[in-house]
Amino acid sequence: MSRTADTLAPARRSGALSTWFALHLGTAVNALGRVARQPFASLMTILVIAVTLALPAVLHLAIKNAQAISGNWANALDFSVYLKKEVSEDDARQLAAIIDQRADVDQVVFISADEALREFREQSGFGEALDQLTSNPLPHTLVVRPGASSTAQSMILLNEELSNLPETEFVQSDTDWVKRFHAILDILERATAIGAVLLGAAILVIIGNTIRLDIQNRREEIEVTKLIGASNAFVRRPFLYTGFWYGLGGGLLALGLVAYGLYALEQPVARLSGLYNSSFSLLSLDLRESLSIVGAGVFLGLSGSWIAAARHMRRIEPR
Amino acid sequence: MIRIEDVTKRYPTGQAALKNLSLTVEKGEMVFVTGHSGAGKSTLLRLIALIERPTSGQVIVDGQNTRRVSRRRIPAYRRQIGMVFQDHRLLYDRPVFDNVALPLIIAGVAQREAGRRVRAALDQVSLLHKEKQLPETLSSGEQQRVGIARAIVSRPKLLIADEPTGNLDPDLSLEVMRIFRRFNEVGVTLLIASHDLALIDQLGCRRIPLVDGSLQEDDDEDVVAEYVEQLEAERARGELP
Numbered sequence: 429m430s431r432t433a434d435t436l437a438p439a440r441r442s443g444a445l446s447t448w449f450a451l452h453l454g455t456a457v458n459a460l461g462r463v464a465r466q467p468f469a470s471l472m473t474i475l476v477i478a479v480t481l482a483l484p485a486v487l488h489l490a491i492k493n494a495q496a497i498s499g500n501w502a503n504a505l506d507f508s509v510y511l512k513k514e515v516s517e518d519d520a521r522q523l524a525a526i527i528d529q530r531a532d533v534d535q536v537v538f539i540s541a542d543e544a545l546r547e548f549r550e551q552s553g554f555g556e557a558l559d560q561l562t563s564n565p566l567p568h569t570l571v572v573r574p575g576a577s578s579t580a581q582s583m584i585l586l587n588e589e590l591s592n593l594p595e596t597e598f599v600q601s602d603t604d605w606v607k608r609f610h611a612i613l614d615i616l617e618r619a620t621a622i623g624a625v626l627l628g629a630a631i632l633v634i635i636g637n638t639i640r641l642d643i644q645n646r647r648e649e650i651e652v653t654k655l656i657g658a659s660n661a662f663v664r665r666p667f668l669y670t671g672f673w674y675g676l677g678g679g680l681l682a683l684g685l686v687a688y689g690l691y692a693l694e695q696p697v698a699r700l701s702g703l704y705n706s707s708f709s710l711l712s713l714d715l716r717e718s719l720s721i722v723g724a725g726v727f728l729g730l731s732g733s734w735i736a737a738a739r740h741m742r743r744i745e746p747r
Numbered sequence: 748m749i750r751i752e753d754v755t756k757r758y759p760t761g762q763a764a765l766k767n768l769s770l771t772v773e774k775g776e777m778v779f780v781t782g783h784s785g786a787g788k789s790t791l792l793r794l795i796a797l798i799e800r801p802t803s804g805q806v807i808v809d810g811q812n813t814r815r816v817s818r819r820r821i822p823a824y825r826r827q828i829g830m831v832f833q834d835h836r837l838l839y840d841r842p843v844f845d846n847v848a849l850p851l852i853i854a855g856v857a858q859r860e861a862g863r864r865v866r867a868a869l870d871q872v873s874l875l876h877k878e879k880q881l882p883e884t885l886s887s888g889e890q891q892r893v894g895i896a897r898a899i900v901s902r903p904k905l906l907i908a909d910e911p912t913g914n915l916d917p918d919l920s921l922e923v924m925r926i927f928r929r930f931n932e933v934g935v936t937l938l939i940a941s942h943d944l945a946l947i948d949q950l951g952c953r954r955i956p957l958v959d960g961s962l963q964e965d966d967d968e969d970v971v972a973e974y975v976e977q978l979e980a981e982r983a984r985g986e987l988p
Contacts, residue, residue, distance in 0.1 A: 447857045454852075652836045655798070656897065657826035658853045746798050 452665075459669035463677075470674070473638050477678025477725060480631050482685040484624035485713065485721055489686065491617050493711050498609050505583075507590060508600045509570040515595045517541075520568040523595055527572060532582055537571040544569060567597060628728055635674055635732030639667050643740045655746040664737045668730060675729020679722035686713060686721075748774045748905055748936040749795060754804030756790050756960075764790040765960040767804070772938055774904075777931040779947045780940045782957035788940035791957070792909050795938070796830055797821050809904060826854055829898030829935075831908035835890045837882045843869070843893050844878040850901045868900040872926055888919035895926060899935070906930065908939045912946065920946055 463470045511520055517540055524538040539547075544566045549555045572590065574583055583601075591599045643650070650663050690712050701708040713721070749772040756765040765787045772778050780788045793799045794806050797813055806813040809827065816824045837846050847868055851861040869875045872892035882890050891911060898906055908927070912920035924946060931937055941947060947954060956963040 444855065447855055450858055451852065451855065649838055649840075652838060653849065653853070654822070655796070655825070655830060655836065656850050656853065657822045657824075659822040662822075662853055 455665050456669045456672075459666050460673050462666075463670060463673050470677075473634065473674055474677040474681055476634055477631055477674060477729075478681035478685055480627045480634070481678055481682035481721055481725055482689075484620055484627060485682060485686050485717075486689065487620040487623070488617070488717070489690075489711070489713065491613050491620065495610070495613055496711055497708060498606055498613070505574070505601060505606070507572040507574070507587060509572055509590050509593075510597045510600070511568045511570070511595050512597045513567055515568060517568060519595065520570070523593070524570050527570065527590070530586075532575045532586055534573045534575045536573070539569040539571065541566045541568050628724065631675075631678070631725075631728040632732040632735065635671050635729055636736040638674065639671055639733040639736035640740055642667060642670060643736065643744070647744055650741070650744045651746045654744070660741060664734075664741055667733050667737045667741075671729040671731075671733025671736075672726060673729070675725040675727070675732075676722065677725075678729070679725025682721055682725065683713070683718055748772050748776070748809060749938060750805070750807040751791070751794075752805040752807070754794065754801045754806060756787075756794060756799065757802045763960055765794075765801075768957075768961060769804075770955055770962065772936060774936055775931070775934055776953065777927065777937040777950075778939070778953045778955055780938065780955045780957060781942060781944060781947065782963075783942065785959075786957040787960040788942075788957055789909055790960070792907050792938070792940055795907055796828060797824055822853075826850065826901065827903055827905070829901070829903035829906040831891075831894050831898045831906065831911045833910035833913040835882075835887075835894040837890060837893055837897075839882050842879050842881055843874065843885070846882065846893055847878075847896045847900050850897060854901060864900055864902075865896075868896040871899070871929070872896045888915050888922070891915060891919075891923060892926070895923070899930060903935070905936045905938070908937070910940055910942070912941060912943055917946070921949070924950055 511523070515523075520540070521538055524536045527533055528536040541564050545558070545564050548566070549558050552558075572586075574586055587599055587601055590596060653663055690710055693710060697708070697710050749770075751768055751770045754765055754768045755763060757763045768787070768791070780791060782788050790799070794801055794813070795808055797816060800813070811824070813824075838849070844865055847865045848861055851864060856864070866875060866878070869878055872895055874889060874892055874896065877885065877889065882893060885893065891914075895911070898908075906927075911927075912923050915923065920943060927937055927939065928950065
């Protein structure tokens, strides 16, 4: 009994670490319990966070898929090699055979000047006007399809070599608009990043506000614990864990929303790519992207509650 | 244990709750601060608990001048003092055990050691069998005993109590005081604010009477005697019926 008079120095003895760990675990579980005890209000908060996180994730996915699709297009682009007028049909056919031998070429289709004119007459509707011509103004044309393993680099090289052939008048490729398309996608991606930052700020406000209400509701508890010697860090901790759980829940639910969206789009996309004889299927979030979304949720949850706690906790002092 | 030196506490309204108060409480004493409400009893305790700071003067508790305890050090300072409140100030969303354990959790005491000490504290206020109940299910007297267990669980050298029997009937009040007495017997210094003069007389402890924020020079009996004398004098002069 005489020990009653002992000083209570803050007891940091052996096992302090496990005590510290047990304290954090207890606080975390308690905070989770609190979140779970108000299922409707908590779910609302988590849902708002999830939607706000899912929005930029969906935009990012859309851009990623567009890049993947247009990447396929770039490889499927043909070069139209227009030969000089003086090249004879036989020479042209020979040249086609030579080009076809190249490793980086998949296929060469020869279109003779006569064929081209006939096709043009049928499709353009200028039939009668063309009849007025005394000679065929069109050259022989080779349509060169690059190999499936072509890269942007090898395409440029092929383009150059085809242009440098003595028989070539000029080479036309359709890669230009693909480049423009990619430039547009880059801009969209950056816009998405900017939007994500703004939405992140919105999440900070949402969580901060939720925690602020929580602090107000637990004012008495905060006062009492401060009165019996709790530090600000101790009083703040449960609120930080609450923010952590909101952020984690929001992040995971965001992944769920995105996954559900992809699942819903899977069949229509498969049907569409089937119509194009393509095996394209939607890209989903990879592990790194998924972790970043959950990580962003947790980070924003912790920061939001930290800001709210720092702002409102200081004002609550025992009366 | 407590030295109050020429302390004045003036509130922003201009009203002085304490005026040039000086007093000393020795180690191991059990002392009552008495006086009407508004006499400055609570203010005195609030200065000791560092809920407020004096406008002027020194408050020295266990050798520490509270003036030198920075805002950041206040929690550690408060952990050395046990506090009991008139309205208990328990946390009503958790059971008795958790309420009593709170100071130990704050101080970072290991779980097993904490459990042992909580039970010891509850045993001292005879509430061991109610550790799992929520405070709301307890009577007012029992709630106050939970508050006392919480105050002593970290074995403070000093315990301050603001009207601990204010809401209790005489029997329960006496029981609470007996519990305080037992702590005092093992060396705890107690400073208790109370206006329950009959009860204090029963215990025979030193009294610090406050009147309007200052020490009352005379003993209570003298004041009463003086007052009676005055009344009789007035009656003799025919000023009163």
